[in-house]
Amino acid sequence: MNEQIxxxxxxxxxxxxxxxxxxxxxxxxxxxxIFGFLGANGAGKTTAMRMLCGLSIPTGGTATVAxxxxxxxxxxxxxxxxxxxxxxxxxxxxxxxxxxxxxxxxYGKSDAFIKEKTAFLLQELHMESEANKxxxxxxxxxxxxxxxxVAIFHEPGIVFLDEPTGGVDxxxxxxxxxxxxxxAAKGITIFVTTxxxxxxxxxxxxxxxxxxxxxxxxTPAQLKKTLQASxxxxxxxxxxxxxxxxxx
Amino acid sequence: MKxxxxxxxxxxxxxxxxxxxxxxxxxxxxxxxxxxGFALTNEVxxxxxxILDNAQDVASAAISSELxxxxxxxxxxxxxxxxDIEAAFRKGTIKLAVVFPQQFNNDLQHFNTxxxxxxxxxxxxxxxxxxxxYATAVIMDYQDRxxxxxxxxxxxxxxxxxxxxxxxxxxxSFVPGVMAMVLMLVCTMMTAITVVRExxxxxxxxxxxxxxxxxxxxxxxxxxxxLLSMINIASILxxxxxxxxxxxxxxxxxxxxxxxxxxxxxxxLGLLISSSTDSQQTAMFISLTGLFLPTVMLSGFMFPxxxxxxxxxxxxNVVPSKWYYDIVKSVMIKGLGITxxxxxxxxxxxxxxxxxxxxxxxxxxxxx
Numbered sequence: 031m032n033e034q035i036x037x038x039x040x041x042x043x044x045x046x047x048x049x050x051x052x053x054x055x056x057x058x059x060x061x062x063x064i065f066g067f068l069g070a071n072g073a074g075k076t077t078a079m080r081m082l083c084g085l086s087i088p089t090g091g092t093a094t095v096a097x098x099x100x101x102x103x104x105x106x107x108x109x110x111x112x113x114x115x116x117x118x119x120x121x122x123x124x125x126x127x128x129x130x131x132x133x134x135x136x137y138g139k140s141d142a143f144i145k146e147k148t149a150f151l152l153q154e155l156h157m158e159s160e161a162n163k164x165x166x167x168x169x170x171x172x173x174x175x176x177x178x179x180v181a182i183f184h185e186p187g188i189v190f191l192d193e194p195t196g197g198v199d200x201x202x203x204x205x206x207x208x209x210x211x212x213x214a215a216k217g218i219t220i221f222v223t224t225x226x227x228x229x230x231x232x233x234x235x236x237x238x239x240x241x242x243x244x245x246x247x248x249t250p251a252q253l254k255k256t257l258q259a260s261x262x263x264x265x266x267x268x269x270x271x272x273x274x275x276x277x278x
Numbered sequence: 279m280k281x282x283x284x285x286x287x288x289x290x291x292x293x294x295x296x297x298x299x300x301x302x303x304x305x306x307x308x309x310x311x312x313x314x315g316f317a318l319t320n321e322v323x324x325x326x327x328x329i330l331d332n333a334q335d336v337a338s339a340a341i342s343s344e345l346x347x348x349x350x351x352x353x354x355x356x357x358x359x360x361x362d363i364e365a366a367f368r369k370g371t372i373k374l375a376v377v378f379p380q381q382f383n384n385d386l387q388h389f390n391t392x393x394x395x396x397x398x399x400x401x402x403x404x405x406x407x408x409x410x411x412y413a414t415a416v417i418m419d420y421q422d423r424x425x426x427x428x429x430x431x432x433x434x435x436x437x438x439x440x441x442x443x444x445x446x447x448x449x450x451s452f453v454p455g456v457m458a459m460v461l462m463l464v465c466t467m468m469t470a471i472t473v474v475r476e477x478x479x480x481x482x483x484x485x486x487x488x489x490x491x492x493x494x495x496x497x498x499x500x501x502x503x504x505l506l507s508m509i510n511i512a513s514i515l516x517x518x519x520x521x522x523x524x525x526x527x528x529x530x531x532x533x534x535x536x537x538x539x540x541x542x543x544x545x546x547l548g549l550l551i552s553s554s555t556d557s558q559q560t561a562m563f564i565s566l567t568g569l570f571l572p573t574v575m576l577s578g579f580m581f582p583x584x585x586x587x588x589x590x591x592x593x594x595n596v597v598p599s600k601w602y603y604d605i606v607k608s609v610m611i612k613g614l615g616i617t618x619x620x621x622x623x624x625x626x627x628x629x630x631x632x633x634x635x636x637x638x639x640x641x642x643x644x645x646x
Contacts, residue, residue: 083487084487085486085487105489108487108488108489109489111487113483113484113487113488114484115480115483115484116480117479117480117483118479118480119479119480119481119483119484120481121288121291121292121479121481122479123291123292123295123296124288124291124292124295128288128291131284132284132285132287132288133484133488135280135281135283135284135285136281136284136285136485136488136489136490137488137489138280138281138489164295181484190487
């Protein structure tokens with residue numbers, strides 16, 4: 031087992047009856063890497079991500095996440111990952127502090143750990159005065175940043191972000207990506223899906239899924255070069271145009 | 279355990295922050311007991327009746343005054359012809375008309391038999407039946423007094439005793455009904471809604487990705503509602519005993535144990551509903567039409583099941599509240615013990631197990 035590999039998929043496949051949602055994808059994600067997982071709607075991104083998170087059992091191929099097998103060791107996988115979805119995922123009717131306590135509590139963290147880290151986190155986010163306010167009353171950008179902090183609060187090795195910046199203004203998106211860089215600098219592997227092509231440029235490497243397969247996988251610069259495109263937007267369009275599947 | 283506790287704590291925050299819902303949940307049983315106890319009663323009191331007295335003799339006058347004296351009836355008009363009866367019913371001023379034929383006393387004295395006609399407004403059949411029964415009882419009383427001592431050649435006397443509820447109080451049947459209704463509503467609908475809300479907001483997804491076992495999430499949801507339901511049972515029982523004078527004839531402990539069983543059935547149903555839908559509205563709709571209505575209609579609390587057509591009688595067997603209603607009636611009103619209700623208890627326990635297994639199975643399928 032290579033210590034430097036966080037996620038490894040080999041011919042990973044998921045079929046629902048006749049329909050092959052994910053068709054034998056293979057890739058490796060290195061530790062501390064920011065890995066962009068791109069694809070049009072219906073290309074199979076979500077299904078692939080669900081398999082890697084231990085929410086869905088593959089029908090073929092192999093994969094390991096943090097060294098654990100996606101077939102047999104889903105329990106251990108869940109312990110070692112963080113997850114943030116496109117749907118906003120904090121409790122609106124709980125305060126900032128209560129949300130942090132709750133999510134830390136379900137990962138079984140000790141009271142001392144939670145207390146110390148909460149204080150540190152609130153300071154880092156400049157949200158000390160909001161600690162006892164209901165999340166409902168915070169602006170969306172703050173909620174998003176808080177949600178990300180909560181997702182990595184239990185110090186996972188890998189964090190999965192499913193379109194984390196949907197509906198956020200460009201300034202907040204920029205700040206959000208700064209947080210992602212900081213997390214990656216601390217050695218956390220980032221696995222992120224997005225629809226914003228400018229965000230794809232921020233990733234170390236990106237893969238582009240078309241009709242359940244990975245059609246391209248490289249650094250943004252290299253992808254632009256091989257496809258003779260001036261931007262990631264163009265790269266994406268050139269590849270996605272080949273899709274036969276309808277977006278759902 | 280620590281995981282579980284932080285879940286339970288969170289559920290209490292949710293309930294505590296939503297004051298309006300909490301108020302409704304705790305206030306509803308009190309409201310229902312008061313409404314059913316004082317407003318919606320099918321007991322007959324001071325019903326308006328009319329007399330058409332063609333005889334105008336001693337006997338007819340005596341019976342009329344007895345009717346007037348009873349607390350069931352008020353004589354509002356004296357009629358003069360059959361046409362008046364029809365007119366009075368049309369106007370809706372009376373519920374019952376009593377007709378004495380000519381020569382009423384004469385017939386009674388000389389032929390030993392006389393007839394009285396009771397005409398009732400059967401547009402509400404239950405009230406009509408009750409009223410004619412009451413009137414007959416008053417007339418019988420009179421007859422007893424007149425024939426007092428003398429033996430009639432052939433008479434069959436029926437003597438009725440109303441067991442368990444000698445005063446025929448409505449409260450005896452609706453208190454168990456309200457208990458079934460409230461528990462069903464609080465447990466099933468609220469659990470279904472809170473679980474589905476987590477799906478809607480996306481928090482359920484986060485929890486499924488966390489190492490928490492789905493069973494724990496679901497159990498933690500049930501704890502606060504179990505507690506709320508216990509409070510509701512307490513308030514219903516206190517009100518029935520101290521305000522409505524409905525006694526608890528059987529064992530209180532047994533009653534509470536059976537209620538906990540029914541709460542578990544309802545919670546399991548709520549979970550089942552929540553695993554079949556993704557929107558709060560659908561969950562609410564299913565709970566209301568699929569459970570609340572059958573509880574009201576088919577548990578025997580509003581309408582006697584014995585009088586229903588066969589298909590409905592069969593369907594009523596799958597309504598959990600029917601069994602709980604029977605249990606509460608047996609324990610609370612009749613004062614029976616577990617030996618009398620073990621069958622119903624087993625059925626409820628079986629249903630709970632069935633719903634729970636189904637709910638968990640569906641939950642798991644969604645994950646695969």
